[in-house]
Amino acid sequence: MRLRKIALITLCIVTCFLSCNKDDDTEEIVVEVNDRTEQEVIDNGLLIDYLETHYYNSSEFESITNPTIADLVITELIDGEVPDGHTLFKNGDVLEVDEKTIVYADTKYTYYVLNLNQGGDIKSPTFADNVVMLYEGFTLDNEVFDSAVNPVEIDLIGTSTALNPGVIVGWRRVLPDFNVAEDFAENGDGTVSFLNQGIGVMFLPSGLAYFSNSLTGIPAYSPLIFKFELLQTTENDHDGDGIPSHIEDLSGDGEVTVNYDDLTDETDDDTDGDRLPNYLDSDDDGDGVLTINELERITYVVYTNQGEQEPVLNEKIEFELERSDNAGVITIKTLKIVDSDNNDIDDHLDKDVTTNYSE
Template sequence: MIKLKNVVAVVTLSALSFFACKPDDPEVSLIPERDRVEQQVVDNDSLIDYFQTHYYNSSVFETPGDHTIDEIVITELPQDDNGNYLPLPDPDENTLLIDAVDTFTRTFEETEYEFYILNLNQGDGEYSPNFTDNIRLIYSGNLMDEVVFDSSVNPNLPFDLTGLIEGWRNVIPRFNTASDFIVNEDGTVDYSGYGLGVMFIPSGLAYYATPPFGVPVYSNLIFKFELYAAEANDHDNDGVLSHLEDLNGNESVNDDDTDDDSVPNFFDPDDDGDGVLTINEDIDNDGDPTNDDTDGDGIPNYLDEDSTESNQDS
């Protein structure tokens, strides 16, 4: 469910609507998407209100150890008979979210978004995932009314961050993986020192106007997660790790297309379209095509269709 919207399903539904219409049927009008800037204001106000009226059991996480997402309890403040919120109960045991979450910003679809993280354990491992990595974790996702709409409890099932909603690619790289693991006789793996947190994502970094079944349009989402492991991806096996194919540095690999062939570099085995596969432009055979610049023009061969080596090999 945290995967991007199902394009095939959307196309299929559109096709069914088209063929179901008869010449005499009334004209069908589509509701346009809301303005992203305006919706972000609404989403952010909703999140801030949530943080001011909800608290978590912070004292539990003051005790060292590997805590779990099941231990994270977020509760709405009590109210009086008139619906007014009462003070935080047991301040020594609980903390308002507004006093605990960290705020981050991300520009996406020409809109500046704010998203929030409750960091309960950074993760004791040395590796922090890239936004294009495969990750291993468990999670639980819910709406702001606490309805759980998705979860995964299988840490052996890797998720490719490039196929997940935008918010995940912004949050997960801010944590570290586990520091240690043990493989049990039954093949299961026990991790220790893993990253533990909660992400609060505005709808613009989630499903926005095209959510999956069970998620209303323009829904802010909340995910609790335990981050165990990650490994760097090379989606096109060209010798250049996918996160390094983000040439414009905007933390997206879908808009980097050196040869303008409508295939982004991270999926394109010949990034510069010179007829020489990127993997074969690793002239010094060190496994890294990014440091080979035969004609010395400051552009590595795999991105330079005019490189001397490429011309010789074409």
């Protein structure tokens, strides 16, 4: 059974909301904005200390046929001895978690991920997709500040305001490294159980979380920890222009952003300078022709009843728009990025080209 079908069921059992958003109980507290590089050094030290002083029930967790984050127990090391069947996150020079680094906001960040289960499907989200998941977030004091015990759908890009920072950067960097659940089953009580889902724990510095923002239960400059189960993902096209949102990351930095202060910023993802990032702009180059109409329309008819194989699309330049299957005859309609004048600028990003493939 294809996981995409779970969307209909999920809508019946969950309320969709953004990760760790505090719309009603967020308190705005003005704090001094620290230097990101200096704060990263402090945060990494705190995370290392946590990893060296906490362990989890590794043997018990691994023995469970289809474990969940509810089965994962993290305990603080008190007397200096880790019980049998448990694993310290960092034992001397040995890390039981994956150490990863990224550059964000001109700062090199280190974060840590415990991969408890990769996930049984071949599908993984991109940084710009929607995910269905369970999670529990807590501070280094092991105080839980937010959780989702029922599946919730989250847009990994999210939206941000002064009072609501939106989905944190760390989620966009960690979740794409996991696969979604292999399958699901409907229970007699109306709930759904997932099989072989992606399960992990992320340990994030404040710079990949809420940084200087102080939210209810989360002091400013707090490194955060999240247990999570990745259940399902859906590819996003936020502006409906036919190009998946993750493709509209022009700089390739894993973000879709606009620098309102510096129009020459190389990480800027706004082609026409209207201060609307391309993933939210239906006319990326501002030439008066909608982006979706500057993509070439291609239709494939595949006779699978005669042994024909579906075409393999280059997912970076050609995107499936619609498909139908009629007695073994599959019709696939796609949109393809083109450079009609061969100037190394795609038509939808070239204001001097107004080819309209819808005509």
